[in-house]
Amino acid sequence: MVYTVYINILPHPGILDPQGKATLSGLHNLGFAGVQEVRIGKRIRLNISAASVEEARQLAEESARKLLANPITEVFSIELEVQPA
Amino acid sequence: MVYTVYINILPHPGILDPQGKATLSGLHNLGFAGVQEVRIGKRIRLNISAASVEEARQLAEESARKLLANPITEVFSIELEVQPA
Numbered sequence: 001m002v003y004t005v006y007i008n009i010l011p012h013p014g015i016l017d018p019q020g021k022a023t024l025s026g027l028h029n030l031g032f033a034g035v036q037e038v039r040i041g042k043r044i045r046l047n048i049s050a051a052s053v054e055e056a057r058q059l060a061e062e063s064a065r066k067l068l069a070n071p072i073t074e075v076f077s078i079e080l081e082v083q084p085a
Numbered sequence: 086m087v088y089t090v091y092i093n094i095l096p097h098p099g100i101l102d103p104q105g106k107a108t109l110s111g112l113h114n115l116g117f118a119g120v121q122e123v124r125i126g127k128r129i130r131l132n133i134s135a136a137s138v139e140e141a142r143q144l145a146e147e148s149a150r151k152l153l154a155n156p157i158t159e160v161f162s163i164e165l166e167v168q169p170a
Contacts, residue, residue: 008091
């Protein structure tokens with residue numbers, strides 16, 4: 001079965017996010033005064049062939065830990081699409 | 086009230102994603118043979134001060150359309166954290 005799994009990555013709390021800061025200024029310049037903070041990370045969609053949802057989740061978590069996310073500067077979470085693709 | 090809103094951005098279906106392709110090769114080289122496709126986008130977290138959840142969602146959507154996402158090459162979705170921050 002092929003599962004669709006999302007890996008959501010954000011800068012670690014306490015780590016500066018200059019891209020987010022610049023975007024916040026841009027939003028304020030466009031008149032979006034209500035926006036107070038912007039943090040920019042990555043969203044990665046994986047199609048994973050696995051025997052079970054649990055196996056797909058484990059594979060995604062391992063690939064995030066080993067390649068996709070930087071554990072020093074980023075935090076990640078795994079999101080499984082409920083329906084297998 | 087301050088709401089936490091996520092904007093999830095992925096490359097438009099049909100648009101090539103060279104970064105995703107390179108990452109897929111990297112995963113295969115590391116032994117993650119079960120991964121079949123990788124698409125890489127952005128995840129943006131906004132803290133929005135608004136009078137209601139609906140206002141926060143509308144603000145997020147407008148900021149995505151006007152600044153954060155490129156409507157030609159990307160698709161985005163809005164995700165509201167259920168609890169106001």
